[in-house]
Amino acid sequence: MFLNSKVLGEMEVRDEAILYFPDGIFGFDELKRFIMVEVEEFLPFLWLISTEQPEIGFAIADPRLFYGSPYEVNLSESDKDALDHQTGDQISTFVIVSIADGGRKITANLKGPVVLNTRNRLGKQVVVYSSSFSVRQHLLAPEEDQAATVGASARSRIAAQG
Amino acid sequence: MLILTRKFGENIRIGDKIKIIILDVKGGQVKLGIDAPPNVAVHREEIYERIREENRRASGISAKALRDVASIFNKGKKRRSRGPTGDAAPSTGST
Numbered sequence: 709m710f711l712n713s714k715v716l717g718e719m720e721v722r723d724e725a726i727l728y729f730p731d732g733i734f735g736f737d738e739l740k741r742f743i744m745v746e747v748e749e750f751l752p753f754l755w756l757i758s759t760e761q762p763e764i765g766f767a768i769a770d771p772r773l774f775y776g777s778p779y780e781v782n783l784s785e786s787d788k789d790a791l792d793h794q795t796g797d798q799i800s801t802f803v804i805v806s807i808a809d810g811g812r813k814i815t816a817n818l819k820g821p822v823v824l825n826t827r828n829r830l831g832k833q834v835v836v837y838s839s840s841f842s843v844r845q846h847l848l849a850p851e852e853d854q855a856a857t858v859g860a861s862a863r864s865r866i867a868a869q870g
Numbered sequence: 871m872l873i874l875t876r877k878f879g880e881n882i883r884i885g886d887k888i889k890i891i892i893l894d895v896k897g898g899q900v901k902l903g904i905d906a907p908p909n910v911a912v913h914r915e916e917i918y919e920r921i922r923e924e925n926r927r928a929s930g931i932s933a934k935a936l937r938d939v940a941s942i943f944n945k946g947k948k949r950r951s952r953g954p955t956g957d958a959a960p961s962t963g964s965t
Contacts, residue, residue: 715931715932715933715936716933733925734918734921734922734925735921735922735923735925735926736925736929749937749940750933750936750937750940751940751943751944752940752943753936753939753940764929765929765931766925766928766929766931767928767931767936784908784909784911785907785908785909786909786910786911787911788909789909804924804925804928805928805931805936806924806927806928806931807931807935807936807939808927810935811935811938811939811942814939817921817924817925817928819917819920819921819924820921820924820925833921833925835911835913835917835918835921837913837917843920843921843923843924844924
């Protein structure tokens, strides 16, 4: 299918690339099908774009970019049911990113990460009940230099974790 | 919507497996105990509302804003690899 997204323009999407979110994304419950798009100029961020309403797109990222201490999402039994989770399945975790103040405030939603079962491409936005995670976890300090340092250390951290 | 009146210490059953217990009623607050199987998610409504609101905010992100932020990251990476001198480039702003 062809898809004309607001942020990336027109693209061709193979059916097998489509991710299925049976419950949608909170606040966008009617949107069930998404694609994840990696474009070099936006890395380390990826786009999660609705195929049903291509003007809706989210920037997502590896949560390790945003959080110094280990961030682990413990899936509830109902989350596992939604993902048809079976032994040996790989679950990828992403956080949705917001940018405010002309790029000075970059936050990630650690309270509502997006999880994806890579085997069957089922996805879900889950709720992390721990009070230590915020819907607006800051990534960057206002100063660009500090931002660059955070970025660099986050990258090396990811490299270290393989 | 089913509306039930319960006193302190009385319970409500939802199906066979979910029990809601009125633990305390004080001032304008009710303290509930909830017994539910592990496959039933129980959260305060506010958490969902906060996530919904944050999703709506996040969905308005522009390609330009994300490109600018990505370039900050990638600049940081390059600068790091240049060596220990830490030659901080003047801040150019990225709005």
